[in-house]
Amino acid sequence: MSVERVHRMSHAVDAAAPAGVLYALVADTTPWPLFLPDTVHVERLDFDGATDRYSQWAAVDGSLGPQLWRRTLDAHHRRIGFRRERPAEPVTTAAGAWTVEELAPGWSRLTLEQDITVAGSRSADVERVLDSARAGAKAVLGRFGAFAERWQRLDSLRVTFEESVRVQGPAEPVHEFLYRVGSWPGRVAHVVGADVTEERPGVQRAGLVNLADDGSAYTTEALRVCFPAAGRIVFKTTRPHPLLAAHAGEWSVEPDATGVTVVCRHDALLDERAVERVMGPGTDLARARRYVREVLGRESRATLEPAQQYAREAVRSLRPV
Template sequence: MPATHATEHSITVAAPPAVVYGLIADVAGWPAVFGPTVHVDVLEEADPERGGEQLLRIWATANGRVRAWTSRRVLDPAARTVLFRQTVPAAPVASMGGEWRVESTGDGTSRVVLLHDYRAVDDDPAAEELIARAVDRNSHAELAALKEAAEQGELRDELHFVFSDSETVAGDAGDVYAFLDRADLWPQRLPHVSRLDLTEDEPGVQHMDMDTRSPDGSVHNTTSIRVCFADRGLIVYKQLKVPVAMSGHTGRWEIEPLGDGTVRVTSWHTVTLDPEGVRTALGAEATPAEARALVRKALGTNSSTTLRHARRFAEEARARA
């Protein structure tokens, strides 16, 4: 018989069960909460009030690599459970499923239980060990991140924010995409990028190690994973190494044809500030509002610079055609 393995991880969270369950149910927001999750496409959505089935495509890191798989989830808001099962696993996983359970402890706190069951392709012992390490590492990381996010309470609204910058380009969407996709050429094309190493796990899944030069001359290093969708004019990314004032940063580049020969290209950022990091970087009296303004300016300046250069690249390409 195939060897199916089962695990259980749990954590106590000082937050109401409804808050904790809401973070688990909001799978599109997982990249901003859970470290291993890079991107989630919601292919079929469940009713937010009554629950039901979701179909998802998930990209996440496991043992240092990006894995992608398709999963089906069943949400039950009344019971505060989420069942999940991979419908198209990524090797060496032959099958993977489990359940999130959020239980009330009766004192305003919650107990979260995360169950997994899995089987390796051909029941290979080496693959089983690899999967076991990934499940254990990611489960601990996800539960710790869930606890941190839930326990922030109302402060999370101050620490978590989204913003965007856009350019309208009189050029072709394919040329704009090509400029953004070829990040390995950014040190030659963008004034604020001093170094960038780019590798690919597979076509469309990029690892970036980048040094960015600030207006004051200082250089900041970030590492990111990008997932590129050429057919959709979309590049999503997650920073694995972020500046000290942040605990998380995800983003995306969207290219939208406007139907009149132009395209709109937009840079989106989703940022979560780190309160301790804010005090370290800006001083003990610094407020989240001050940090938001500074982060917005720094990231927006770099994004706007990239957008302007992408516009010039695409418009010059059209002029030469």
């Protein structure tokens, strides 16, 4: 009986940021869709103050799927241990730890250690898995380091809000309208084109052609994960609005005794380099945030209104003549 070898790797990045900032970026998974390009959605499933378990929907090797992780958080020592549950073949175990070390005032080091075993230890499988793990580690460390060095500006770059509408009717037709994003052209005012593919039920890639305020067209591309039983659709725009570096969010249909509330939540990150190019010289971040809030809010309302109308029509069609 062969024993699988444990492959240990360690990578690190130094950043001009306080140690607490680096630790917080790794510990708080909520904004990861904004920081990590391959991550579409993260949802905490359990947390007892010291250990947590979360689901991370990420695009890996061109395929979007969930990964389950369990972590132990030690804020005092700035260490987070992790282990993946049910890793994808040929990986049999994937575990490790994040640690943050203060090098000097305002300078810190973030280290990622990984322990990986591969079924059968075949050289081709091992090489492919380790190459992917190395590339992923370096990319994630680079992103966390870059965002940590901008920690004093992150709040001014982030735009978080929600829009909602009340519908006097059932939840199912509302969710159906939001799910059928390919039918939006001609029904949603700012959408003039849509190209939608569904890798498997509930996992969509959507390209939308949108009209800007000046009548010009721009394209956005998004990954969407749909949870019909929960009335939720989470999304991340992989090609966001020209002013944004990242944009993620969620549509949710929340029923109660008299109808449903339909909510669209947005979490976006401004692209500093694009602000003056798109909005003109001298534009500050506050004005850019207001503009993004206005544009995304208007587009959300423009989608919520026909969803509301679609639900009303569904109710009328069910009434006896």
